[in-house]
Amino acid sequence: MIQTAAVTWTALEPILPELLLIGIGVLLIGCDLFIPRQRQVLPWLTVVGCITALIMVLGARPVTAFAGMFLADGYAMVFKAICLAAVIMTSLISEPFWQTVGTRQGEYYSLLICSLVGMLLMASANDLMVLYLGLELMALPLYALVGLHKRDQRTSEAAVKYFLMGAFASALLLFGMSLLYGLTGTTEISRIAKMIAAMQLAANPALLAALGLLLAGLCFKVAVAPFHLWTPDVYEGAPTLVTALMSIGPKAAGFAIFGRVLFYGLPTLQSHWGPILAVLALLTMAVGNITALCQHSLKRMLAYSSIAHAGYALLGLLAGTEEGLAATLAYLVIYLFMNLGAFAVLILLATPGQCRESLDDCRGLATKHPVVAALMLIFLFSLTGIPPTGGFIGKFYLLKAAFAAGYPLTVVGAVIFSAISAFFYLRVVRLMYMCEADAPGLWQMNVTHGMRAVLGVCLAGVLGLGVFPGSFFGWIVAALAGN
């Protein structure tokens, strides 16, 4: 009865980047424990490890491994590149941030790496079990990272809230998955699609319930309204650096499983999830953009803006076409650069004892620190979606895909909400350039090489993708078609 399927070492080849990162993560704990004096090694080890993994991911050929559970296709590659880039850039700006805050936690980098491994597994998962375990592996270190800065009362509250909401969302997701497994008898995502077509389950109420539960769980994970309620508090309470990471890496990984389940697993139900997502996307953009209007904290405003951007990114997904998927991917790449840039500036503004997170702290920034103000200006222009920047191109592709798929009303709504968002983004610009500073006097900014590199890369990304979008979009389409 039992056939011994021997696991050979060559079978591990597709997961080599993940294995490398796990090795680095364990090494980081060891370094922190045994050579505590050489702490400056830790960020560099993290960055070098992630860059190596990034090269391995970009150079890998499309394969399936572990009997179809693990899929290293073009779709996974783009998402993995986004997550890796997000972690590389956050670890580059970590040291000045923790110096400013005044705490130091050696485990920070290894938790970051473990969370990254979870994201990579989510991007590659072709099996509901791997997908869920990847999700938990991503989320657990994040709960700890959110609560890292213990002197602040807000952070423990944010950590508890994030943990409870995350567990709740996981439960919904698991319920949906178990229904799906019961109906089709398999957990492999591509096989689920075949079974649904073969058994003609498309109109089965049980399958629709499974779809509903899955959608609710996934929307929690990527913070789509009405499941976004945890986001502003958690994003505001978490250390700024962790917020920057959370608004990009886990969100991109969330979109990866979102797309994998809906686009590859349940394509036959597109007529059901398309309109639902259209409504949710509109609602998300409305909630995110309108609530952001009345925020006084820059960090909280960026939290709401990240909710709104999740709504934009949904536009490509709901189209249910290859083009739409490519548009979502392109948007997430652009979003990585512009959002991380804005958060990097926010981190740069902070000095020991003063977090400078409110809008009033931006007053007169242009006269004090013209370069920083100019960078913030470009990132905010891109977040608004003003032409020469990447944000415009990203939104353009998304709207085009949604329009081509037959959702003109959603497109009109997205344009209107995008115009509304200009108000609160450009208000920051007005405060920086057209207002006098409240308190005169310069403060010293802690500009390290890592920070310079990150700001430079973000600037190059935002402007470069805005000016030469064609080859970039072509690369993503080719990567998607390559599997």
Added chain:
Amino acid sequence: MFLQLFFAYCALMIVASGLLAISLRNPVHCVLMVLVLFFHMAGLYLTLNAEFLAAVQIIVYAGAILVLYLFVLFLVSLREELHLNGFVPNAWLGRIIAAGLAVLLLAIIPAFILGEKGEWTVEAVRQVTHTKALGQELFTTYLLPFEIAGLILLVALIGGLVLARRDQAGSGDGVDPEPATIGKEVSQ
């Protein structure tokens, strides 16, 4: 018939003890309710012909993990509770949504049909014994999920340590309420 009655009893007890576990005030009572829950989970595994899992459920969860929970409870002073504002302003809104979801899920049961069957039928499992079949599958077909689960345990350990450790600068109260919650996550 007996199986169905047994299932209904276990399911009801699981729901009831789960509800009590989150609503009782005394943490020790909560842990005991979780113990009741675990025993009935083991009962459910028995109805599925998974005797090995049922035994593991009782030995590992009821025997080991719950004792750890009790230790945590005794070590961490719970005099200061962490109060959170409700996510939903009115508790009844949540209850109505939960009840609606329950009704909806009950309504779809008639439409539920079983998908394709795997190769491990009850007879096949009996032939090679449970432990052997389970081990064989776990370390070949499901090697990747198994290893990821191991990594999750490691991460939970590190995360728990990070949260439980006193701040170097000494922020005063020291112990955080999180270790217990992280511990629960390990067991899931």
